[in-house]
Amino acid sequence: MKNKPQLSSEQQEELIKILKIRFEKNPNRHENIQWEDVQKKLESNPEKLWSLNEMERTEGEPDVVGYDKKTDEYLFIDCSSESPKGRRSLCYDREALNSRKENKPANSAVDLANEIGIEILNEEQYRELQTLGNFDLKTSSWVKTPDNIRKLGGAVFCDKRYNTVFLYHNGAESYYAARGFRGILRV
Incomplete structure (x- = not known):
């Protein structure tokens, strides 16, 4: 993958706020996952934040739907009610x-x-x-x-x-x- 632009710190904060609100509104999608752990992962992966922002910008409404213990990764999937x-x-x-x-x-x-x-x-x-x-x-x-x-x-x-x-x-x-x-x- 080519070098992607990175979000400014203000854009990162705004996106994390949107993702946190969605996470809290839909607890059935991510039982036994704590937002604080997800946020730490997000903050240490700015290139992933760019991709999440693109998912959000194209109206995918990404949300956490699981955790892969083997790879220590959270899984974000487009959860918009209709195809983005x-x-x-x-x-x-x-x-x-x-x-x-x-x-x-x-x-x-x-x-x-x-x-x-x-x-x-x-x-x-x-x-x-x-x-x-x-x-x-x-x-x-x-x-x-x-x-x-x-x-x-x-x-x-x-x-x-x-x-x-x-x-x-x-x-x-x-x-x-x-x-x-x-x-x-x-x-």
């Missing part, structure tokens, strides 16, 4: 974007995730997120596509309808105003 508004109308990846002859979207989900410094959720992570609330009831989100599907020109996405999480397929070059992607960041 600032990350919609994107085809799946650069290959798909380059294959479009006309009406190209502005970017691809994979490229934008890389620019932000996050990973697109895989199907398992997406399904786990859905155990914490109801997400994508009106929108859908690209999820990491297995190589065997991608090699054949496809990509997969998920949403939640009828109290059920669905996994669908589409051509990787397709894009829709109601489809974006959700990301995960390890801090």
Whole structure:
């Protein structure tokens, strides 16, 4: 990943305040995790704060959803009720974007995730997120596509309808105003 700009100390304080408020409003997302521990991690990782700020700026509403004991990292995932508004109308990846002859979207989900410094959720992570609330009831989100599907020109996405999480397929070059992607960041 290229060197990313860093947030000013004022921007860092503001972002940490936003994240703390969201953390306190949604205790079911992070049982047995203390905010003070999360904040220490955030303050010692300014490059991660930049990525979190980009998640916030694109309306992902990132929140802590877990802790990986093996790597000593907190897991932040986009918890906006619908697919982040600032990350919609994107085809799946650069290959798909380059294959479009006309009406190209502005970017691809994979490229934008890389620019932000996050990973697109895989199907398992997406399904786990859905155990914490109801997400994508009106929108859908690209999820990491297995190589065997991608090699054949496809990509997969998920949403939640009828109290059920669905996994669908589409051509990787397709894009829709109601489809974006959700990301995960390890801090």
